[in-house]
Amino acid sequence: MRILAGEPADPDLGAEVSLTEGRLGGAAVPFLRITSGEHRRILVGEARTDGENVEVVIRAAWGDAQGWRQSTWSPEDVAGTLHEPVHRVEEREKALTIAKALAEGSRNAVAELRGLRYEMERQIADLLAQRANTALRMLMAQLVELSMAVSRARDVAQEAVREGRFTTLIMRHCEAMDVGLGDEVTRLQALLSSVSTFAVAQEGEAQQRFNTLAAAAAAGLGLPALLLSLYGADDYLPFTWDKAWRALVPIAGALTVAAGIILHRMPGRTTVKRCLTALGLIAGLVGVLLVAGLLAP
Template sequence: MDLRVLAGDPEDPNLGAQVTVSVSGESLDGHAVPFVRVTKEEARRILVGHARTDGERLDVVVRAVWSENGGWHRESWGGGDVSELLRHPAHRIPDGSAKPEIISKAVAEGSRNTVADLRGLRYEMERQVADLLAQRRNTALRLVMAQLVELSIAFSRARDQARDALREVKAPGVVRHCEAMDVELGEEITRLQMLLSSVSTFAVAQEGEAQQRFNMLAAAAAAGLGLPALILSLYGADKYLPFAGDTAWRALAPIAGALTLAAGIILWRMPGRTTVKHYLAALGLIAGLIGVLLVAGLLAPG
């Protein structure tokens, strides 16, 4: 398809060049420059590939795509319109022998500029991790870790494109942008790996905390079942049965008090932040146990 590329948005007739653009998923032989872009659509995508031009034709190869839809993940490339991704950076491109080199330099510059967008994605992942640590959101930890791995792979693939261009392309402008991409993406990959290591450590700690919480809940259940049985076995329940008048509260008040004390100690010692939801669950458990005992006492034979 014929497009005017690198003319800005809105398009400036004094900038850019009219070329024939082809998009494929097959590798190009020869001197190709990195083509790395992040789409601006609602479900963003990371496109990683390379491009080559002779001044009249621009061949774009998309080697890998990562989609944000449902969490960052690799998806197959079914082709698509990349015209919006070729509007920037806007360049003045005169006709002549230097035209291919100028277009190549501009495409490489656009890839280098995309590193800032990739850095923004890393910031977003750091915010998700911070929210998890502060318990401000309930995103599954496994999903966050998977996204960190996927982004690390995407950044590494983009860095590989820059390194390949450094081996093949000798144009000074292209080399400068590819060297910057190599360095900046290397830093981003290191930070992502450090973040992944931190999340892995947090996952181990969270697993230990979950086991401790389970043990505390098991202790609460044991206390809830054992204390009433102990009280009734020590003092006997026959004189209170069947429940009538004030015998019900005299029989169940000590049991309710013991359960409330046990629940309070467990909630106080429970790891992590204790919320209103935990207190309501404890009250519901106590009320349920007292209700079962009350019903059982009413139904007991006189």
């Protein structure tokens, strides 16, 4: 196959090589790639070349088919990532040029990992602003998985730096990759810590919301009973359509005022959905009282 020649391949760029498995010796350069397509994968491993063959050993892979998690991979995934970066490969220094290009591609993939972090930050921002209903537990799990992927890639880069058996240019790529991944690990850990703090706050908000709803239920049951006990129901029962509105309008008004106060005090924004739900509960309760009054002996 032709690698480092772009997509579609430029015959004047790149080199024809064979992908092998477990045959080449020598120093390995870090291999970090993010595949494209419907379901992306993060591939972390090492690569070696002798100029005519390229060996890629994948140590771990993560996929986003159901949220970022560790997954399987295929040789086609690896082959699809070797078109870039585009390089002109001279026959005289073919092995060295390919090794340098592979290391450069791994360094470039750090920016793509940064893009994945930006995606996670956008999802968290949407959740905080209540623009999305993403499960917080799923977001935290994906952050942990991405942190594992970045840490694993950094381990590979650090191992290459420690070996130090490369040219100066390849070493610069490995060192830059190490620094970039170290920064991403720090930012992902800080993001995970922030989300954990938000999870605690969300749990407290959920408890407050439950208490508010419990107060709403108590008001919804208590206010009609209080009104009926104050004014009596004997003069109205059994209901006729003329008596019903005079008995139920004060109850509906008291429930509406109580619902308005509760919606105002409830954590978060007062959305149209919440208002419609409150109106539905009021209508339901008034409807139950109406039916009960009509059926009263």
